[in-house]
Amino acid sequence: MAHGGKAVARHEGQVLFVTGAYPHEVVQAEVTEAKKRHSFARALAIFEPSPHRRAAPCPHFGPCGGCQWQSAEPGAQAEWKREIVADQLRFVGKLGNVEVRPTISPGPEFGYRNRMDFALVGGRPALHREESQELVELSVCLLLVAPLFQLFVDLPIRPLADRVTLRAGVATGETAVLFDDEHGVIHEEVAGHTFRVTDRAFFQANTAGAEELVRLVTEVLAPGPNDRLLDGYAGGGLFAATVGAGCREVVAVESDPVAVADLKANADLVPVRAKFESSRPRLPRSWDLVVVDPPRAGLGREGVETVVAGHPRTVALVACDPASFARDAALFTNAGYRLEYAQPVDMFPQTFHIEIVGAFSR
Ligand SMILES: C[S@@+](CC[C@H](N)C(=O)[O-])C[C@H]1O[C@@H](n2cnc3c(N)ncnc32)[C@H](O)[C@@H]1O
Structure with missing residues (x-):
């Protein structure tokens, strides 16, 4: 499997990325986009199915x-995710010798999403067809946690609304249905801590996965009472409030004003509302530990420079894109840090999305 969820095939000397196929299958595929160095294709018929293929439960x-x-x-999904992380580290990061641990699957394989955003077609929820603007109307979504599954089925029809966000606190049982720009607040519990989550501000979409991330980041950083922790891209304070609870000081950087307000409500810390990559002038001179959890684009050169500027002894990089993770890992390596191991976490079963925790030390 390739990063992006397609199977890699070879045909007449060309590399093809095939949608709808799995490793070691023999398929008939139609080329959908031909390029010089590689092409894209879609599987039409499966002649020799993978032993890991099964009937998809969702209609x-x-x-x-x-x-x-x-x-x-x-x-099989979990193992492919581990292989993709290792491949990206080898090819993008030139880090072929890093330990990539077996993928952890923290929760159920369906019914795990505590938040989902849908487009609306005539008031009914819809998602996009893959790589297309076309909307597919849905009667069910098996990824939703139980309380949202029912909300989805009973969703009131709002013919004029364009989109809806469904949110739930799995532990608290609170739910919110936000049409277009409506406001709402729910609470969720992770690692014994209650978090306020407002409107569409970021919160980990898989609650069991959030619990696992907190455990993994704690394991990487091993925080002590004399440590000063920097939490970059802090969201509503998932790591600041839990991993940082035993630290001497926590500084949390977040750019979204709604998330910053949640951050202040959720954790005892110094909040810095700024873009992390340019926040250096507003940060203390040094810190001992760092957790950074950037969006898909990753840290980039400026983000890595900001992390290492405070000479931390250990850094936990939480990443949701294996290519960005590999590039950032190489940047940390150039800055004198060693990637001790990479831990993939299957926060999003049934999809190709991979969450990774990287442990870096000086
Ligand atoms: C993947 S989320 C992680 C949030 C938090 N660590 C958690 O686990 O709940 C990334 C967060 O970074 C914020 N963000 C996006 N770009 C940013 C930037 N350039 N500087 C600081 N924060 C940013 C987003 O608003 C979001 O809250």
């Missing part, structure tokens, strides 16, 4: 772009 699998790997067993 919308295929047309709906929400899930790409539902027709593969969960164990």
Whole structure:
């Protein structure tokens, strides 16, 4: 499997990225986009199926772009994610000798999403077809946690609304239905801590996964009472409030004003509302530990420079894109840090999305 969820195939000397196929299958595929060095294709018929192939449980699998790997067993999905992280580290980061641990699967393989954003077609929820603007109307979504599954089925029809966000606190049972720009607040519990989550501000979409990330980041950083922790891209304070609880001082940087307000409510810390990459002038001179959890684009050169400017002894990089992770890992290596191991976490089963925790030390 390639980063992005497609299977890699070779045909007449050309590399093809095939949607709808899995490793070691023999398929008939139609080329959808031909390029000089590689092409894209879509599987039409499976002649020799993978032993990991199964019947997809959701009636919308295929047309709906929400899930790409539902027709593969969960164990195979987890192993492909580990291989993709290792491949990206080798090819993008030139880090072929790093330990990539077996993927951790923290929760159920369905019914795990505590938040989902849908487009609306005539008031009914819809998702995009893969790599398309076309909307696919949905009667169910098997990824939703139980309270949202029911809300989805009973969703009131708002013919004029364009989109809806469904949110739930799995532990608290609170739910919110936000049409267009409506406001709402829920609370969620992770690692014994209650978090306020406002409107569409970021919160980990898989609660069991959030619990696992907190455990992993704590394991990487091993924080002590004399440590000063920098939490970059802090959101509503998931790591600041939990991992940082035993630290001497926590400084948390976040750019979204709604998340910053949650951050202040959720954790005892110094909040800095800024873009992390340019926040250096507003930060203390040094810090002992860092957790950074950037969006898909990753840290980049300026983000890595900001992290290492305070000479931390250990850095936990939480990443949601394996290519950005590999590039950032190389930047940390050039800055004198060693990637001790990479831990993939399957926060989003049935999709190709991979969460990774990287442990860096000086
Ligand atoms: C993947 S989320 C992680 C949030 C938090 N660590 C958690 O686990 O809940 C990334 C966060 O970074 C924020 N963000 C995006 N770009 C940013 C930037 N350039 N500087 C600081 N924060 C940013 C987003 O608003 C979001 O809250």
